[in-house]
Amino acid sequence: MHIDARAIDDQSIIEGDICIIGAGAAGISIALEWNNSPYKVILLEGGGFEYDDTVQELYRGELTGRPYFPIKSSRLHFFGGTTGHWGGVCSTFDEIDFKKRDWVDNSGWPIKLQDIAPFYPRAHPILDLGACEWDLKYWQKQNPALKPLPLDKNVMWSKVWQQSPPTRFGTKYKDTIVNAKNIYLYTYANVVDINAVENVSAIKQVTVKNSAGKQHTVKARFFILACCAIQNSRLLLASNKQAAAGLGNDNDLVGRYFMEHPHIKSGELRLLNPDPLKLYELVEGTKVRAQLAFSEKTQTELKVLNGTIALLPQEFAENSISNIKMWSNDDPRKSLDSFAKYNSLDKRSFFERHFMPSKLFKAYGLTTVMEQVPNPLSRVTLNNEKDALGVPRVNLNWQMLPLDKKTVTTLSKVLGQQVGAAGIGRVRLPDFMLDEKDDNIPSDFVSGGWHQMGTTRMSDDPKTGVVDANCKVHGINNLFVAGSSCYTTGGAANPTLTVVAISLRLSDHIKEQIKLPLT
Numbered sequence: 412m413h414i415d416a417r418a419i420d421d422q423s424i425i426e427g428d429i430c431i432i433g434a435g436a437a438g439i440s441i442a443l444e445w446n447n448s449p450y451k452v453i454l455l456e457g458g459g460f461e462y463d464d465t466v467q468e469l470y471r472g473e474l475t476g477r478p479y480f481p482i483k484s485s486r487l488h489f490f491g492g493t494t495g496h497w498g499g500v501c502s503t504f505d506e507i508d509f510k511k512r513d514w515v516d517n518s519g520w521p522i523k524l525q526d527i528a529p530f531y532p533r534a535h536p537i538l539d540l541g542a543c544e545w546d547l548k549y550w551q552k553q554n555p556a557l558k559p560l561p562l563d564k565n566v567m568w569s570k571v572w573q574q575s576p577p578t579r580f581g582t583k584y585k586d587t588i589v590n591a592k593n594i595y596l597y598t599y600a601n602v603v604d605i606n607a608v609e610n611v612s613a614i615k616q617v618t619v620k621n622s623a624g625k626q627h628t629v630k631a632r633f634f635i636l637a638c639c640a641i642q643n644s645r646l647l648l649a650s651n652k653q654a655a656a657g658l659g660n661d662n663d664l665v666g667r668y669f670m671e672h673p674h675i676k677s678g679e680l681r682l683l684n685p686d687p688l689k690l691y692e693l694v695e696g697t698k699v700r701a702q703l704a705f706s707e708k709t710q711t712e713l714k715v716l717n718g719t720i721a722l723l724p725q726e727f728a729e730n731s732i733s734n735i736k737m738w739s740n741d742d743p744r745k746s747l748d749s750f751a752k753y754n755s756l757d758k759r760s761f762f763e764r765h766f767m768p769s770k771l772f773k774a775y776g777l778t779t780v781m782e783q784v785p786n787p788l789s790r791v792t793l794n795n796e797k798d799a800l801g802v803p804r805v806n807l808n809w810q811m812l813p814l815d816k817k818t819v820t821t822l823s824k825v826l827g828q829q830v831g832a833a834g835i836g837r838v839r840l841p842d843f844m845l846d847e848k849d850d851n852i853p854s855d856f857v858s859g860g861w862h863q864m865g866t867t868r869m870s871d872d873p874k875t876g877v878v879d880a881n882c883k884v885h886g887i888n889n890l891f892v893a894g895s896s897c898y899t900t901g902g903a904a905n906p907t908l909t910v911v912a913i914s915l916r917l918s919d920h921i922k923e924q925i926k927l928p929l930t
C-alpha cells in the first residue's frame with residue numbers, strides 16, 4: 412500500500428509492528444521479507460518515486476577532510492535509494508575481514524563470515540546475481556578461457572566478482588511493495604527525530620516531516636534505521652532530546668570510523684606475452700571476472716590490510732581522471748552526466764574503454780581497491796546549519812592512515828615480485844610509492860567507490876561499538892541499524908551484496924524477537 416505523507420491530515424498518528432526508515436537496498440530487502448506476514452510494516456521513505464531536488468537538497472553537507480564526492484550527490488534520496496545509480500559490482504567478504512588482526516587497529520567483528528554466509532544465497536536473487544558460487548574453479552568449468560595469472564596462490568589469488576544488471580530497487584520492487592497488503596509505504600516521509608522513552612531504553616516513536624509542511628508521528632514495536640552510513644549517524648546524533656549526545660552515543664562513537672574503499676592508481680603491469688586476460692576483463696555482458704587479491708597468509712606476514720588490484724588497459728588508465736573529480740557536482744544527475752560524458756569521448760563502449768581491449772594489450776594500469784584502517788577521527792559530525800526540515804546538516808571528515816599507504820605500496824611490489832618470479836612481466840611503481848618515509852598518497856591518485864561504511868560500527872562492547880552482533884543499538888531495546896554503517900571493517904569487496912545479506916540476517920533476528928511477548 413502506498414500513501415503520500417504530504418496528502419494525509421497533518422499530525423496523523425501512524426501505528427505498526429515494524430517501522431523501517433529508508434527504502435534503499437537495505438530497507439526494501441527487509442520489507443520484502445515481511446510481505447504477506449501477519450505483521451504491519453511501515454516503510455518510511457523521505458523522497459517520492461522520482462528524483463526531487465527539494466528532497467535531495469536535504470542531504471547537502473560539508474567536506475572537511477580528504478577530497479570526496481559532494482555529500483548531496485553521493486547518495487540518492489528517493490524510493491530505491493542509491494541503487495538508482497549503483498554499478499552492480501558485487502563480491503563477498505573474506506574470512507580474514509571479520510578477524511581481530513593485531514596489526515590493524517580497531518579490527519575484529521563480533522561475528523564471523525560463517526554468520527553472514529548463509530544469507531548470500533538469499534541475497535543473490537534480490538540483486539539478480541548468478542549462481543551463488545564464489546570459487547574460481549566453478550566458473551572455470553563453465554568457461555575454460557577464464558585462466559588466472561600463474562602466481563603463487565599462497566601469496567596472491569584471483570578473487571571472483573559478479574555483476575548485477577544492476578538491479579534498480581526502485582523499479583524492480585515498486586509494484587510488490589505498493590501492492591503488499593501489510594506493507595504501508597509512506598513517501599515524502601522524512602524522519603527528522605527519533606524519540607526515546609525517558610530512560611532511553613527503548614524508542615517510543617519517530618517524527619516525520621515533508622515540504623508540504625505536514626508532520627506525523629509513527630509508533631511501532633521495532634524500528635530499523637536504513638538510511639545508509641552518513642544519514643544513519645546524522646539521525647542518531649540529531650535525535651538528542653532524551654540523550655544529549657544523541658541516541659546510541661553514550662560513548663561518543665556515533666559518526667566515527669567512517670570508511671570508504673580507496674581506489675588508488677597503483678602502477679603499471681607490463682606482460683611479455685600479449686595473451687588477453689579474459690578472467691580479469693569486464694566487457695559488455697560480463698557476469699563474472701576476478702581481481703588479484705592478497706592471500707590471508709600474505710596479509711598476516713606483511714602486516715597489511717585486505718586489498719585487490721584491478722587491471723585496466725594502460726592506454727585508458729594513464730589518462731583516467733579520478734571518480735571524485737568527475738563526480739563533483741552537487742546534483743547527482745549532473746555528476747552522473749559528466750561521468751557518462753567523460754566515458755563516451757570515443758565511439759567504443761564504456762566497458763570496452765574501461766576494462767576491455769578491443770585488440771590485445773600488453774600493458775595494464777593497476778587500480779588498487781582496498782579496505783582502510785578503521786579510524787575514529789575519520790568521521791561524520793553535525794554542523795550548525797539546518798536543512799529545510801530543521802535537521803542539522805553534517806560535516807564529513809574522511810581520513811586515511813599510514814597503513815593504508817603501506818598496503819597499496821606492498822600490493823604493487825608483491826605483484827611485481829610475483830610476475831617477475833613467474834617470468835611473465837614487470838610492474839612499474841608510481842613515484843609516490845618510492846618514498847617510504849612519506850605516508851601520504853597524493854590526492855590525484857586516490858578516489859573512492861561511493862562505498863560509505865562505518866559510523867555505527869558493530870561490537871559486543873558498547874565502549875567500542877554502536878550496535879551489537881544483531882545490529883541492535885546498545886542499550887536501546889527496539890532500535891536496529893541496517894546496512895554498511897554497521898561494518899566494523901570494510902573488507903576489499905564492494906559493499907552492497909553484504910548490505911543485503913546482513914539486512915536479511917537482521918530481518919530474521921527481528922522475526923525471532925517479534926514472537927516474544929512485549930517486555
Ligand SMILES: Cc1cc2nc3c(=O)[nH]c(=O)nc-3n(C[C@H](O)[C@H](O)[C@H](O)COP(=O)(O)OP(=O)(O)OC[C@H]3O[C@@H](n4cnc5c(N)ncnc54)[C@H](O)[C@@H]3O)c2cc1C
Pocket residue numbers: 432433434435436437438455456457458485486487488489490491492493494496497498499500501600601602603637638639640642646860861862863893894895905906907908910
Ligand atoms: C555511482 C555509484 C555507484 C555505486 N556502485 C556500486 C557497485 O558497483 N557495487 C556496490 O556494491 N555498491 C555500489 N554503490 C553503493 C551502493 O549504492 C550502496 O551500497 C547501497 O545503495 C546502500 O544501500 P542502503 O539501503 O544502505 O542506502 P541507500 O541505497 O542510499 O538508501 C537509503 C534510503 O534511505 C532514504 N532516507 C535517507 N534519509 C531518510 C530519512 N531521514 N527519512 C526517510 N528516508 C530516508 C533515502 O531516500 C534512500 O531511499 C554505488 C554508489 C554510487 C553512488
